[in-house]
Amino acid sequence: MASVVAALSLEQETHLLKLLPEPAQLHLLYKGSRHGFNMHTLRSKFDKEGRFVVIVYFNSGDVKGGYLSKSSNESEDQDAFAFEINHQEVTHFPVLDDSKSKATHFSTAMSNGCVTFGDCLKLYTENRSICVESWDIMYHQGCWREPEYLDVELYRVGSARRELPWTVEGRGSLRKNLVSFKPACRSLNRVRVLLMGPPGSGKSSFINSVRSVMFGRVLLLPFIGTATKGFIKKLKSYDIRSERGGKPTALTLCDVLALGDGERTGLTLTDALAVIKGYAPEGHDFQSEAPIKAETSGYRPVPSINDQIHCAVFVLNACQIMSTSDDLTETLRTLQAEIADLDIPQVVLLTHVDQVCHAIQEDVKFVYSSRILQEKMQKAAEVVGLPVSYVLPVKNYSSELSLSCNTDILLLSAVHHILQAVDDTYEENHPPTTADASAEPPSAEFHNKPSNLLIFD
Structure with missing residues (x-):
């Protein structure tokens, strides 16, 4: 995996890391253009426990994704959030307890072969390939669309400190x-x-x-x-x-x-x-x-x-x-x-x-x-x-x-x-x-x- 080059730029990574609850680093586990755009392959990269970030790069230049703070098998994750990245900043859409905003009220799920961030982002299988549906969270447009995408990446979120055996x-x-x-x-x-x-x-x-x-x-x-x-x-x-x-x-x-x-x-x-x-x-x-x-x-x-x-x-x-x-x-x-x-x-x-x-x-x-x-x-x-x-x-x-x-x-x-x-x-x-x-x-x-x-x- 060390030779796989992430599409996430250093500037985008810096903005994204600021959204996480503690200092962290990202480890690239899956890249669609390298490992194949297959949901089974993507899902297999999730461990039973851990924190993960899914990122989709669209032809339009939009970069959207979601953060999971708990096991991928858990359907409710109050620390999860969706995000959208542009060159200047990251827009953050956290999980809320109420449904005042469709863009921010969602749960995460990995059921039925899908990776879903509620009303914001959905990855699923169609014709043996990954399909993506995205709600326009930036402008709160209440409709789903199926935009063409360039790549899909999955990262593990790890602690920002490396522990060495100082003995x-x-x-x-x-x-x-x-x-x-x-x-x-x-x-x-x-x-x-x-x-x-x-x-x-x-x-x-x-x-x-x-x-x-x-x-x-x-x-x-x-x-x-x-x-x-x-x-x-x-x-x-x-x-x-x-x-x-x-x-x-x-x-x-x-x-x-x-x-x-x-x-x-x-x-x-x-x-x-x-x-x-x-x-x-x-x-x-x-x-x-x-x-x-x-x-x-x-x-x-x-x-x-x-x-x-x-x-x-x-x-x-x-x-x-x-x-x-x-x-x-x-x-x-x-x-x-x-x-x-x-x-x-x-x-x-x-x-x-x-x-x-x-x-x-x-x-x-x-x-x-x-x-x-x-x-x-x-x-x-x-x-x-x-x-x-x-x-x-x-x-x-x-x-x-x-x-x-x-x-x-x-x-x-x-x-x-x-x-x-x-x-x-x-x-x-x-x-x-x-x-x-x-x-x-x-x-x-x-x-x-x-x-x-x-x-x-």
């Missing part, structure tokens, strides 16, 4: 998960994660920090630094081992030339996509005047799934995010759109979080309760063009000479989310074969843990 035991569990992790897609031997970001974003430092956590001490490697143009010039892959000299885990972190402001500086779009698709050879020396092509030494004309990149990670510096240039923003958004078309999951690593908030500097466990950092995360999401729930804050090891338990937990948690994003995506796009189904299942300890990548629970 030594929690760190041990996260580390064990990484060591024992096996991709759910049996075609994958390992997960290759590509880190992309501008100079000084912390790509190489993240790799160094993850390896430090696994080795039990801060590693001092020569490629870590603050050069204005970045140190890494080649495609370099780092197997993450369980310990120094130990067996490699299923995770490989890949570093490349830093992104620049536009195509003439730094990693180009052409080369980035060549790496992601598996054409680029290990150790390739990036040169803007010599893009990767069939004549490139070591070029892979027919890369296997294990040569490809399985997750794209945008690495951004929290200290610099508010002043991101228009050129870099365009570069990031273009990359994001191209990668989305490849059905590859994407996340954002927001680094240097301890340098933007004093409380986090004292202890990184305050990372999800910092208002300042929440604003930085929102900006990072906006810059790349992904939902804020895809932004993972981390603190890399830079000046420290010893490890910190909570810093380790934050780093390992980010790795955990990345691996789950890969499993979620490749399990959907590459279903197991008959032979795979009979094979030993992946580590239950890892896969039974709740995912925090796309929902703040």
Whole structure:
């Protein structure tokens, strides 16, 4: 699911979240244009318990929907409401105890194959497809109509805070998960994660920090630094081992030339996509005047799934995010759109979080309760063009000479989310074969843990 792009814009999401009774985040569960316009599929995405938002995007440009605060099996929900979104605001129509206004007096129901928000919005099956009836709630016109729609989306509403196990035991569990992790897609031997970001974003430092956590001490490697143009010039892959000299885990972190402001500086779009698709050879020396092509030494004309990149990670510096240039923003958004078309999951690593908030500097466990950092995360999401729930804050090891338990937990948690994003995506796009189904299942300890990548629970 991580590669499915929501139609809900960041501005619309911000307005909608203000209507909810408490701080929350939205996790996309269903998208009609991706999963099929089928009511059975839509209804199957509802859990027995939880809070949900249904949104319909009409050809007219109208965006309407409804919020459910209780189980989808309950017919009465006094906290439910319908809404309509325009570019400026969200119009809110709550449930009322009386019937003074037809537009606001409704109950919610999931019976007879329908999702109904009383007199405001109804989704049902006709000719095996989703049909929509909408009462013009904005102008209180007392008639139903069957407008043509572009898409239907279902979101789970989750808590706005991510809970992490801030204990030594929690760190041990996260580390064990990484060591024992096996991709759910049996075609994958390992997960290759590509880190992309501008100079000084912390790509190489993240790799160094993850390896430090696994080795039990801060590693001092020569490629870590603050050069204005970045140190890494080649495609370099780092197997993450369980310990120094130990067996490699299923995770490989890949570093490349830093992104620049536009195509003439730094990693180009052409080369980035060549790496992601598996054409680029290990150790390739990036040169803007010599893009990767069939004549490139070591070029892979027919890369296997294990040569490809399985997750794209945008690495951004929290200290610099508010002043991101228009050129870099365009570069990031273009990359994001191209990668989305490849059905590859994407996340954002927001680094240097301890340098933007004093409380986090004292202890990184305050990372999800910092208002300042929440604003930085929102900006990072906006810059790349992904939902804020895809932004993972981390603190890399830079000046420290010893490890910190909570810093380790934050780093390992980010790795955990990345691996789950890969499993979620490749399990959907590459279903197991008959032979795979009979094979030993992946580590239950890892896969039974709740995912925090796309929902703040």
